[in-house]
Amino acid sequence: MKYRYLSDSHVHTDCSRDAADPTTMMCESACRLGLYTLTITDHCECNVYKEEAYDRSVRQSYFEARKASAVFHGRLHVRAGVEIGQPMQNLEAANEVLDACDFDFALASVHNVKGMADFYELDYGEIQLNDVLMRYFDEIMETIEWGRFDSLAHLTYPWRYIVGEHGLTIENSLFDERVDQVLKALIASNKALEVNTSGLRQKLGETMPNQKILERYRELGGRLVTVGSDAHRWADVGGGVEEGLALLKKAGFSHFTVYAHHTPKFLPIE
Ligand SMILES: [Zn+2]
Ligand SMILES: [Zn+2]
Numbered sequence: 001m002k003y004r005y006l007s008d009s010h011v012h013t014d015c016s017r018d019a020a021d022p023t024t025m026m027c028e029s030a031c032r033l034g035l036y037t038l039t040i041t042d043h044c045e046c047n048v049y050k051e052e053a054y055d056r057s058v059r060q061s062y063f064e065a066r067k068a069s070a071v072f073h074g075r076l077h078v079r080a081g082v083e084i085g086q087p088m089q090n091l092e093a094a095n096e097v098l099d100a101c102d103f104d105f106a107l108a109s110v111h112n113v114k115g116m117a118d119f120y121e122l123d124y125g126e127i128q129l130n131d132v133l134m135r136y137f138d139e140i141m142e143t144i145e146w147g148r149f150d151s152l153a154h155l156t157y158p159w160r161y162i163v164g165e166h167g168l169t170i171e172n173s174l175f176d177e178r179v180d181q182v183l184k185a186l187i188a189s190n191k192a193l194e195v196n197t198s199g200l201r202q203k204l205g206e207t208m209p210n211q212k213i214l215e216r217y218r219e220l221g222g223r224l225v226t227v228g229s230d231a232h233r234w235a236d237v238g239g240g241v242e243e244g245l246a247l248l249k250k251a252g253f254s255h256f257t258v259y260a261h262h263t264p265k266f267l268p269i270e
Helices: 024-031 054-071 091-100 127-145 157-163 172-188 212-220 243-250
Strands: 007-011 037-045 079-083 104-108 192-196 226-229 255-260 263-267
Touching: 007 079, 007 104, 007 192, 007 226, 007 255, 024 037, 024 054, 037 054, 037 091, 037 255, 054 079, 054 091, 054 212, 079 091, 079 255, 104 226, 104 255, 127 157, 127 172, 172 192, 172 212, 192 212, 192 243, 212 243, 226 243
Parallel strands: 007 037, 037 079, 079 104, 192 226, 226 255
Antiparallel strands: 255 263
């Protein structure tokens, strides 16, 4: 292992509908890899909060993370987090979850724009791609203005499916200004930007966001970054996190962050 404080701030357990491995297995995996901190961030998809019983699964996830933190004491720091999906589509749900549990860390994410399916399921023959992407950035901006989170998860998530899975082309320059707007808003509100390494394991072949955006964030004055594998099974815990740190170093960052009680702790990239 190349890095002293290798940590993973984005993993899913069987408390997420699209993941199957229990918290203990995820933690054991992290221990084997010699990780410093593992932050559990199960899904809370606000737009289907009650229908899909996220009010229950998120509480369970919180409880499991706290138990694991006690069990793994001395071997691994286990933090309790949550991935708040589409908070703007049901603010009541987002606030309820954040009030119900004393989380260490909240990721905010946008998996679908209001009234449309997840980018994972969209029919790309049927939509005006650029319009939908503009709406994606609008919703991210609204989320930052709302502000009840610590780090923005996987900025450029739609690229994973549009470019990675479907092999379509996006005119990236059309969105440079929107990306800048997001980065500046994060910096102004003291929120972190996540380097999501799942794209390295997938067809996209790069992190979300990519190196160019990380460099831009740094250039604009961004200092808070979290790194997460977005593992949905034990074998992916820590996946790509070393590459993520190497990328950050190349982009000029000397530290990354992990969170406890919503407070950033800076860890050296060394
Ligand atoms: Zn996500
Ligand atoms: Zn996730």
